[in-house]
Amino acid sequence: MSDDLVPDDLWERIAPLLPPQPERRRRHSGRLRVPDRVALAGIVYVLRKGVAWRDVPAGLVGCSGVTAWRRLRDWTEAGVWPRLHTELLVELRNTGLLEMDDCAIDGSHVRALKRGDHVGPSPVDRARPGSKHHLIVDRRGTPLAVSVTGGNRHDVTQLIPLLDAIPRIRGLRGRQRSKPKRLFADRGYDYDKYRRLLRKRGIKPLIARRGVAHGSGLGKTRWVVERTFAWLHQFKRLRIRYEHRADLHQGLLELACSIICLRRLRTSF
Template sequence: MGNRQSRPWIVLDELWSLVEPLLPTPGPKKVQGRLRVPDRQALCGILFVLHTGIQWEYLPQELGFGSGMTCWRRLAAWNEAGVWDQLHQLLLNELRSKDRLDWERAVIDSARAGCPTGPKSGPSPIDRARPGSKHHLIVDGQGIPLAVSLTGSNRNDVTQLLPLLDKISPVAGRVGRPRRRPDALLADRGYDHDIYRRQLWQRGIRPVIARRGEPHGIGLGIFRYVVERTIAWLHGFRRLRIRWERRDEIHEAFLGLATCLITHRHLQRLR
């Protein structure tokens, strides 16, 4: 099947064995007589778009992916069925079963992605009011993604702190109750607000948030770099650097799939 590093859109057996049981049963064919593109090939086409950033209509059918519209429909249907959320949950459970999730601290941050106007976009306060979206991400102490979300660029980071924290699903994999709360949450000055500090304490989470006006280099950077690295990995997928999709749920589908791929890489390092 070729070199995996040079063809990262190829779905290997180990990943496919996790994805296939989660896919919904296909509905009746709309066009009789035409063979249905196998799900695995359609997923390869989706990954090709995610990795290269190519437009759907230019997806090379000679590689066996099917048409761009076919892959687009599968991505939308699988996202609606919660496939990427379920896959991410499975991966986190397995990481916790191997004691590879660092719950001592979590780190939160965001990054902007330019986009045309549409749902979950807004004028950027730091880029001459150009329209854009934001990717909000919370990771464990190693940079493993725990939750991700999409908002407009005009949404203040601190307003997404609690919603993103609440988006972390309970992670099982070990004896006892599933876990979803870190011991501490690290954040930069964009999250500096005493109301949110108090709410974190009420949830049993110790806030470690830089205060405005404090000089740089006070020590948080040695822990916060993991979230910046994971954001760089997310934007290593070219389709996420600029949001081309007007429909926010399609961009969120790409975001969820990329989160699963990054989490899966962490799991592969253990094997």
């Protein structure tokens, strides 16, 4: 079961990034540590199925949900997920599958069933507690950076932080890439202040205007970010935020983005 949830190509990329296992001080001291690949299978199982950690079938996955959660906590604090995402983006660029000249940005609301960091009253869900996923993608919909905020945060407040979150992506030739040439966005980002900030960074803003009839044509390029949100929310654990800790929910988001990038690599061969 763990091989189905964590295929070889995913494991080969993530294994070198994991922190070293603690040494056993004495022989026969306590139970053996659950292998990292099995624990990762438990994390991916929760990410895909959306079940509670306590409901992870230990007999099927190979470890308990508590063990999987603890490994998620440790690996999140060790910064494993953003490094995995960056490595996959580098692979995509080296194979010619990353088109960063044109990027699109958007946000998406999700309900939050528990209080915690980055939870706020959602303006689109009767002020119920919620969070927001903010995403920037390349022309093909490859996720470049993702973040989570409270449901009451405006999309435009995360425009610059999300651009700054794009890693420096190496290529076989040329300079590292960390910003697009053109950025597409909907009317929620229609502020001249942010247009000026984008131009100062050498980015051409292509943002729909409020009060103008639909039909600008920007949607021909911007639709890919909506499709990527649909890909992300196929991971059932991301449709509703259950994690009390925002960093753990962020870690699951970054793991899902890495899996999407890996699927893009598979289709290239």
